[in-house]
Amino acid sequence: MAELLQHLLNGLVLGGTYALLGIGLTLIFGLMNVVNFAHGEFYTLGAYVSFAALALAGIDFFAALVVAIVAGAALGWICEVLLLRPLRSESIDTTMLVMIGVWIAMQNAELLGWGGVAKSIPHPFPTAPLVLGPVAIAPLRLFVLVLAAALIAAAWLLTQKTKLGRAMRATFQDRDTAALMGVGIGRIHAATFAFGSGLAAAAGALLGPIFLVYPSMGDLASLKAFSVVILGGLGNLPGATLGGLLLGIAEELGAGYISSGYRDAVGFVIIILVLLLRPSGLFARQERIA
Amino acid sequence: MTRADGWLLAAGALTLPLWLQSPYHLHVAIMAGIFGVLAMSLNLLLGYTGQLSLGHAAFFGIGAYTSALLTLKLDWSFWPALAVAVALAALAGFFIGRLALKLRGAYFVLVTISFAGVISLVSINWIELTNGPLGLPGVPAPALGPWSFRTKTAYYYLVLAACGLSYLVCRRLVMSRIGRALVALRENEPLAESVGVDVTHYLVLAAVVSAAMAGLGGSLYAHYTRFVSPEVFLFTYTVTMVIMVVAGGKGTLAGPVVGATLFTVLPEALRAAASWQWQMLAYGVLLVLLVFFLPRGIVPWLARVMAGSQAPAEPDSPTIRR
Numbered sequence: 001m002a003e004l005l006q007h008l009l010n011g012l013v014l015g016g017t018y019a020l021l022g023i024g025l026t027l028i029f030g031l032m033n034v035v036n037f038a039h040g041e042f043y044t045l046g047a048y049v050s051f052a053a054l055a056l057a058g059i060d061f062f063a064a065l066v067v068a069i070v071a072g073a074a075l076g077w078i079c080e081v082l083l084l085r086p087l088r089s090e091s092i093d094t095t096m097l098v099m100i101g102v103w104i105a106m107q108n109a110e111l112l113g114w115g116g117v118a119k120s121i122p123h124p125f126p127t128a129p130l131v132l133g134p135v136a137i138a139p140l141r142l143f144v145l146v147l148a149a150a151l152i153a154a155a156w157l158l159t160q161k162t163k164l165g166r167a168m169r170a171t172f173q174d175r176d177t178a179a180l181m182g183v184g185i186g187r188i189h190a191a192t193f194a195f196g197s198g199l200a201a202a203a204g205a206l207l208g209p210i211f212l213v214y215p216s217m218g219d220l221a222s223l224k225a226f227s228v229v230i231l232g233g234l235g236n237l238p239g240a241t242l243g244g245l246l247l248g249i250a251e252e253l254g255a256g257y258i259s260s261g262y263r264d265a266v267g268f269v270i271i272i273l274v275l276l277l278r279p280s281g282l283f284a285r286q287e288r289i290a
Numbered sequence: 291m292t293r294a295d296g297w298l299l300a301a302g303a304l305t306l307p308l309w310l311q312s313p314y315h316l317h318v319a320i321m322a323g324i325f326g327v328l329a330m331s332l333n334l335l336l337g338y339t340g341q342l343s344l345g346h347a348a349f350f351g352i353g354a355y356t357s358a359l360l361t362l363k364l365d366w367s368f369w370p371a372l373a374v375a376v377a378l379a380a381l382a383g384f385f386i387g388r389l390a391l392k393l394r395g396a397y398f399v400l401v402t403i404s405f406a407g408v409i410s411l412v413s414i415n416w417i418e419l420t421n422g423p424l425g426l427p428g429v430p431a432p433a434l435g436p437w438s439f440r441t442k443t444a445y446y447y448l449v450l451a452a453c454g455l456s457y458l459v460c461r462r463l464v465m466s467r468i469g470r471a472l473v474a475l476r477e478n479e480p481l482a483e484s485v486g487v488d489v490t491h492y493l494v495l496a497a498v499v500s501a502a503m504a505g506l507g508g509s510l511y512a513h514y515t516r517f518v519s520p521e522v523f524l525f526t527y528t529v530t531m532v533i534m535v536v537a538g539g540k541g542t543l544a545g546p547v548v549g550a551t552l553f554t555v556l557p558e559a560l561r562a563a564a565s566w567q568w569q570m571l572a573y574g575v576l577l578v579l580l581v582f583f584l585p586r587g588i589v590p591w592l593a594r595v596m597a598g599s600q601a602p603a604e605p606d607s608p609t610i611r612r
Contacts, residue, residue, distance in 0.1 A: 035396040035399070096395075097532075097581050101574045101577030111567045112568065230400065262411060264407070268407040269404070269408065
């Protein structure tokens with residue numbers, strides 16, 4: 001029983017960051033109709049920027065986190081304006097090819113810049129775990145969980161309570177009508193892409209100190225983000241949150257009770273099964289697949 | 291391309307080992323041939339049905355592993371092992387086709403990626419069968435009666451034959467009713483369906499043939515390098531195939547062959563100047579540039595340039611956006 005609870009807790013920590021990844025991707029996918037295969041690269045970018053800020057520039061851990069998020073959002077903005085804006089009237093397959101190109105280019109640029117050797121991000125938290133009844137959690141992991149929850153809440157407030165969020169939701173529902181009502185679609189797209197990329201960078205900077213940082217870490221992150229989007233339904237923010245937690249827990253349980261070698265297979269199997277059996281996602285109220 | 295050009299090209303390919311003295315150059319030619327088969331295989335899906343498979347390395351790997359395991363563990367000879375490798379890859383293609391082709395676009399891509407991910411994890415973790423990450427060394431060279439394909443020259447002709455066969459299969463398929471049905475699907479699926487094209491049937495057929503060809507490429511690769519490891523599932527292989535097809539010209543018969551030749555010879559020629567990472571970086575940038583500046587690929591572009599001012603430029607094929 002204690003073991004199960006421990007797995008659930010670990011799954012929750014992992015799932016929180018998966019939710020961050022998934023929320024960014026589901027907004028980009030749902031609102032811009034762009035299949036962003038480079039999403040995981042913004043996750044990697046976040047981890048490396050945080051590492052550089054900490055280990056090379058000597059900034060403290062929390063400031064490095066902010067720098068990573070800003071860097072991710074800034075590059076996302078540039079990416080949208082330079083590459084996606086000119087292709088807005090093109091088909092989804094065209095932009096998908098472009099994002100695959102960005103993915104390969106970013107990953108190999110990181111490989112060239114940082115080398116293939118994995119780096120670890122130092123953090124200021126004590127390593128002794130906090131024991132809470134039957135379970136134990138490292139203070140760093142607790143911090144990651146809390147911050148992920150805070151960022152998810154911030155994303156929710158942004159989309160529900162702000163003017164920008166209302167414009168985003170309007171664009172998601174009907175781009176043309178929103179444009180007629182005076183919503184600047186170009187600005188909304190850029191903001192959405194920057195926001196999603198910033199969240200991905202946050203997830204990278206948060207998971208970086210727990211795991212190792214290496215150039216190809218974004219590949220699995222992309223696929224996990226896609227599993228989350230598919231679980232939660234396209235453009236569905238609460239769905240992505242629940243989907244992320246579900247995926248994190250499923251992976252922990254799979255690794256704990258089946259085989260740790262097949263941990264990453266859980267996400268793949270979820271993608272295949274959900275797409276075949278319930279393509280609109282587990283939590284969708286309406287058909288959301290175009 | 292006229293008939294004479296075609297014969298000239300075939301003659302050139304057949305006599306290539308006569309003027310390529312260096313075994314290294316011949317090696318490059320063999321790899322170009324294997325990638326030619328793979329690119330033609332991917333083109334059948336991406337170019338003609340419009341569905342992008344980012345899991346094509348799975349079929350390639352299934353072919354490579356099947357062929358290697360049958361010859362190593364069961365002492366089969368190359369030819370039956372090749373046949374089973376192709377058949378098994380085709381079977382995998384059938385299942386993926388049946389399951390996934392209900393989905394389109396991004397969702398199809400995701401299912402193919404996930405499928406390749408699962409197969410790759412199996413190859414790493416099922417150590418009793420696949421020897422895990424260490425791989426399977428000592429895959430035997432093929433032989434036909436008394437002749438062995440151990441030499442590079444002999445293997446070149448084997449690969450050339452496979453390439454030729456794949457080309458003929460693609461040509462036959464594309465020029466037939468089936469090919470027209472596939473293009474009709476790519477351009478406007480609801481319309482094609484409404485005039486009685488059986489969508490699922492043709493898409494599954496394309497997936498099966500495409501997977502079988504990728505399996506053929508995998509088997510040839512395994513018996514050429516004489517070694518198979520989970521690296522055959524590397525995403526790099528899939529990316530290389532995609533670049534070859536998009537650069538050469540998707541939905542053309544010659545495009546994948548041109549793309550495969552270019553993107554095998556060019557990286558080898560640049561090997562001294564740029565490391566592998568630089569090349570992959572360049573691939574990524576190139577893919578972006580191609581989409582922006584040469585979206586239809588080299589072969590259609592060349593055809594237009596050669597037609598020049600005498601003939602009016604062929605109008606862009608209509609694409610229907612949904």
